[in-house]
Amino acid sequence: MFSPEAASGADEKRADELLEGLNPVQQEAVRASEGAVMIIAGPGSGKTRTLTHRIAYLIAARKAWPSQILALTFTNKAAREMRTRVTDLVGPDAKGMWMGTFHSVFSRVLRREADKIGFSRDFSIYDTDDQERLLRELMLRQGVDAKKYTPRSIRGRISSAKNQMMTPEAYAALANDPYMEVTARLYGPYNQRLRKANAMDFDDLLAWPIRLFEQHPDVLADYQRRWRYIHIDEYQDTNKAQYLLAKLLAAEHQNICVVGDDAQSIYAFRGADIGNILSFQNDYPEATTIRLEQNYRSTQKIVRFADAIIKGNTKQLDKKLWTENDEGEPVRLMEALSERDESQKIERTIRDLHVRGGIPWKQFAVLYRTNAQSRSMEESLRRGGIPYRMVGGTSFYQRKEIKDALAYLRLAVNPSDDASLLRVINTPTRGIGGKTVDGLRRYAAEHGLSLWQAAQEPSDAGLSSRAAGAVEKFAFLVARFASKAPHTPADELAREYIQETGLLQSLRDENTPESLVRLENIHELLNAVAEFAQADSDAPRTLSEFLQEVSLVSDVDRLGEEENRVTLMTLHASKGLEFKVVFVTGMEEGLFPLAKAAQDPTELEEERRLFYVGATRAEEILYLSYARTRYRYGESTSAVRSRFLDELDGDDLMRTESGARFAPRKDRFQLPDDDGAQGGYRVEYDADGGYSYESTPAQRRAAKSGYEQMDPHYYRTSLRPDAAKPARKKKASGGERSVEYEPGVAPEAAGSDVVPGVKVVHGTFGEGKVIAIEGKGERAAATVHFPRVGQKKLKLKFARLRVIG
Numbered sequence: 001m002f003s004p005e006a007a008s009g010a011d012e013k014r015a016d017e018l019l020e021g022l023n024p025v026q027q028e029a030v031r032a033s034e035g036a037v038m039i040i041a042g043p044g045s046g047k048t049r050t051l052t053h054r055i056a057y058l059i060a061a062r063k064a065w066p067s068q069i070l071a072l073t074f075t076n077k078a079a080r081e082m083r084t085r086v087t088d089l090v091g092p093d094a095k096g097m098w099m100g101t102f103h104s105v106f107s108r109v110l111r112r113e114a115d116k117i118g119f120s121r122d123f124s125i126y127d128t129d130d131q132e133r134l135l136r137e138l139m140l141r142q143g144v145d146a147k148k149y150t151p152r153s154i155r156g157r158i159s160s161a162k163n164q165m166m167t168p169e170a171y172a173a174l175a176n177d178p179y180m181e182v183t184a185r186l187y188g189p190y191n192q193r194l195r196k197a198n199a200m201d202f203d204d205l206l207a208w209p210i211r212l213f214e215q216h217p218d219v220l221a222d223y224q225r226r227w228r229y230i231h232i233d234e235y236q237d238t239n240k241a242q243y244l245l246a247k248l249l250a251a252e253h254q255n256i257c258v259v260g261d262d263a264q265s266i267y268a269f270r271g272a273d274i275g276n277i278l279s280f281q282n283d284y285p286e287a288t289t290i291r292l293e294q295n296y297r298s299t300q301k302i303v304r305f306a307d308a309i310i311k312g313n314t315k316q317l318d319k320k321l322w323t324e325n326d327e328g329e330p331v332r333l334m335e336a337l338s339e340r341d342e343s344q345k346i347e348r349t350i351r352d353l354h355v356r357g358g359i360p361w362k363q364f365a366v367l368y369r370t371n372a373q374s375r376s377m378e379e380s381l382r383r384g385g386i387p388y389r390m391v392g393g394t395s396f397y398q399r400k401e402i403k404d405a406l407a408y409l410r411l412a413v414n415p416s417d418d419a420s421l422l423r424v425i426n427t428p429t430r431g432i433g434g435k436t437v438d439g440l441r442r443y444a445a446e447h448g449l450s451l452w453q454a455a456q457e458p459s460d461a462g463l464s465s466r467a468a469g470a471v472e473k474f475a476f477l478v479a480r481f482a483s484k485a486p487h488t489p490a491d492e493l494a495r496e497y498i499q500e501t502g503l504l505q506s507l508r509d510e511n512t513p514e515s516l517v518r519l520e521n522i523h524e525l526l527n528a529v530a531e532f533a534q535a536d537s538d539a540p541r542t543l544s545e546f547l548q549e550v551s552l553v554s555d556v557d558r559l560g561e562e563e564n565r566v567t568l569m570t571l572h573a574s575k576g577l578e579f580k581v582v583f584v585t586g587m588e589e590g591l592f593p594l595a596k597a598a599q600d601p602t603e604l605e606e607e608r609r610l611f612y613v614g615a616t617r618a619e620e621i622l623y624l625s626y627a628r629t630r631y632r633y634g635e636s637t638s639a640v641r642s643r644f645l646d647e648l649d650g651d652d653l654m655r656t657e658s659g660a661r662f663a664p665r666k667d668r669f670q671l672p673d674d675d676g677a678q679g680g681y682r683v684e685y686d687a688d689g690g691y692s693y694e695s696t697p698a699q700r701r702a703a704k705s706g707y708e709q710m711d712p713h714y715y716r717t718s719l720r721p722d723a724a725k726p727a728r729k730k731k732a733s734g735g736e737r738s739v740e741y742e743p744g745v746a747p748e749a750a751g752s753d754v755v756p757g758v759k760v761v762h763g764t765f766g767e768g769k770v771i772a773i774e775g776k777g778e779r780a781a782a783t784v785h786f787p788r789v790g791q792k793k794l795k796l797k798f799a800r801l802r803v804i805g
């Protein structure tokens, strides 16, 4: 009989086998099943693998029932993979484990406990669109200028406040600038509206469980007992709410195992806090800390290259990483003329490696900093007939027609969902115009009703009889399916319902190539519902369950394992994954690092960690690329390659396309911070290497002293030291002074030994003593006192002074 307490000899043998694929340190982490354990280790060192084996071990050694295991991952895909791996390791015993992202696990908890916090179990989850629509409406009502204060950035502010567990009142007390004040005014009403709509936003999915546990200690105790073993992957990217949840749940038994890498923390902008790693030791003083040092993923060259990247950061725990893998190929750097050229080169390289090296498509990943960069890459791959899959951008569930269909489905499950109602009340058009909707809104606000409730009494809302008729018909449609929803299988309900909404018919009537694609998409959605409904053999699942799952899919989650395609995705999305061949693209100043990050040392370090994450996804071959011009904000702009490349040591790790050793430009270097430099620069390069910039006073000072300031922390002394081109004149904008630079010669090298105080001999004036030097390079001039003729100012370029002491 299966019992966690009584392990038989056979169980022990099975458990020991699970240790076989692990090295001794990893085994130690698996065996340390009781108490707090923290595994801090670099990329590819087997953190995730160790976690997976640890869970399998707990089950196989009968230390825990599967249902007593909680594993929190960063994506649902990671959770699915972990579940599959554990099932492979221990068989069907694995069923019943709680595995998923924080958001999916706790939304499940919230559904079970919804009534305790005043929600119904069918609450909706608002996505960013829904949130912004709601905010826009509140702003309109409060007379807030939506151009000056965008709903998007207000949403961002509310989101960070929620992540910090800050209430509207606490936020209002802190507000000290106009933006914060406007946000403070909207935050409370925004929450009330969510509640009225029986809806939660993403941040609520973490904030509400904390409140639930605080207000209901018995519920907390229940979950503490339920989850005897807690596991968290990618711990460095947890935010405050996630940290608190983990702490609350582990408080009783303290069996918590977290794994992470501070050098891979890349979500600070979303409230993640590396500090959580540091607090771990304080929260669990008995915690065992385990360090893994062997990398199993990448070649030696890639591991050393990654190490060189992260050395650029000052605030990093020192970690040694080594590997027994092959030495491997040097990292390749591609220079392209334009983004188009860049993507074509990548396309050719992928094809070549695929055809000649036999590497399957799915072993390639192209990573970029911003989603916008995917467009030209997609184009090249499409033209080349290479199958690809894009993660992010306008993903399937973000398409208009899909969101429309989902809004109908959501409404049937939760009619109070105002955002969904507004979305579809007149889609397809059914004669319910803006005025009618406004009338309903007003009526709802006056009587404290949801829009749905208002729509039940359209004639009381003061609508014309025609409008009221249209609203009634709509309400009847929704109500009919709402009453069926709880006891009808999801696929059956969805098919019939969507048919009756008229969405399909309207797309058919439109009969354009685009509308037919949309029609296809809706059919694909219905297929997805069917697949979901029938996936569980015990009983068909309901629409409510389907919607919950869909609200939480992130783009990475849709990454089909089975499919043999090249993957395109942002660097952020690539965390935790691995591919044989990886391209990190768009390595240009202003793009990677982003311009905004270049101004701030903290953000710059986060960008560098992102580079580190990207590079360490590669198992065998790593390519980096940059383009000299790129379309940004609708115009073609010249670009200069990323500082991240030039700060690398030019040792044996990187080669250019032609196979030459990479020569970093060591002319970019840091000046002391106290030089008084100020931010604000804009450098624009022509394709031929000419450039112009708008300078700040600090830049002009820097230029005077021989350095061109690129930003507060970086200076360049010449334009292209490696280019044998004549000196170029700066095309100064805004009437700035011109400065000449001598490519290839650092200005301070010109006029070398002639410095104030030295004795010199001049062909005509004889011996003299240098009093002062002005200017640099070509323009350098010395003031010399000659006992025979007095003081003279001489251009060094012509004077041919000889130093004699």
Ligand SMILES: Nc1ncnc2c1ncn2[C@@H]1O[C@H](COP(=O)(O)OP(=O)(O)OP(=O)(O)O)[C@@H](O)[C@H]1O
Binding pocket: 021, 022, 023, 026, 041, 042, 043, 044, 045, 046, 047, 048, 049, 050, 261, 264, 295, 296, 297, 575, 576, 577, 578, 616
């Ligand atoms: N002891 C081992 N023997 C053989 N292969 C291993 C071992 N440990 C890890 N691996 C393999 O090395 C690769 C990297 O492991 P894993 O993904 O667990 O690393 P990680 O530390 O989680 O990396 P990241 O920080 O990027 O998430 C995987 O393919 C894994 O199967």
Ligand SMILES: [Mg+2]
Binding pocket: 047, 048, 049, 233, 576
């Ligand atoms: Mg991992």
